[in-house]
Amino acid sequence: MSVLVTGGAGFIGSHTCVELLNSGYDVVVADNLCNSKPDVMDRIALICGKKPVFYQIDVCDCEALRCIFQQHQIDAVIHFAGLKAVGESCGIPLRYYRNNLDSTLSLLECMQEFGCKKIVFSSSATVYGPSNPSPYTEDMPVNTATNPYGWTKVFIEQILRDTAAADADFSAINLRYFNPIGAHESGLIGDDPDGIPNNLMPYIVRVAAGQLEKLTIFGDDYPTADGSCVRDYIHVVDLAKGHLKALEYANMNRGVEAFNLGTGNGSSVFELVEAFENANNLTVNRVIGARRDGDLPAVWADTQKAKEKLNWSAEKTVQEMCADSWNFVKKK
């Protein structure tokens, strides 16, 4: 079975390529490398002994996509390609809407033209918005977001629901990720953002590596046990494995379905920093700072549906996530 992985050179996409190749899938990657590096394909080959077929294209570009569908019999698509920085999306919303929506529309049109009927989409827990209480269940309303990035996920989920409603043979899975961290155990692939990271774990590792002076903990006065925000951190390899289960599900079922991919457990910022220090036997300089605009106090998943319908649940511990994140940065 041949799978087109858009955004396959990125953090989650590269780990999913490894799992796909190791499970015998033929993998074709389409990525414009706007947030990733070309040597990721060689690193995947070092891990798996096989390399995905790689096309450096913009997924918004219908003609370039058509060439891929003409060259390969694509059975299913996993659609990671997209811009993902919440703060940046507030400053350049049109770029986010253009990139994330156009890439999805071009892809769906191309899939339709070539009779490809299965798609797994990278959605996000952000679609649950500020009104739903944790743990989030998939049947909660997902029609509000708090920033343009989040809205692109809400809109794309809707586009997929409409596409499935219009074609009884179509199968779409919206995977709502919680907070992926960690890296492949080889240390060859991981989260490698350009510039100063926005997300917590990439920031922690850069402080630990001496590349940044200190971590600012964004608020210690939230209504949580220790006052810092709680998130559901999930190892990226567990997350990647969830995509293979979603592909299997899309093969067996028609219509559209959403699944949470999280562990079902929350960790506070303080707890994550301490877990990182303990796992790696080092200290992370930190200060308490002001709250960050838009942060919700506590976000974690209800994981029952993924367990029952996908036969998937996360296995790796927060300790392993912290050790693997550090291992990747040490080896770079």
Ligand code: NAD
């Ligand atoms: P990433 O930036 O590492 O990977 C995305 C990849 O898509 C990059 O390699 C980038 O070059 C590519 N890309 C972007 N726009 C493209 C375009 N128009 N054409 C071709 N390639 C394009 O991000 P990631 O963390 O691996 O996230 C993958 C997906 O998962 C994204 O859609 C993101 O919104 C979603 N997601 C991520 C998180 C997270 O915390 N990392 C959480 C929830 C959802």
Ligand code: UDP
């Ligand atoms: N956070 C922090 N300092 C940082 C980056 C993040 O205290 O430098 C906190 C942030 O307020 C949130 C948690 O860490 O509560 C996870 O943030 P991240 O940006 O990684 O994920 P998201 O906000 O998307 O859940």
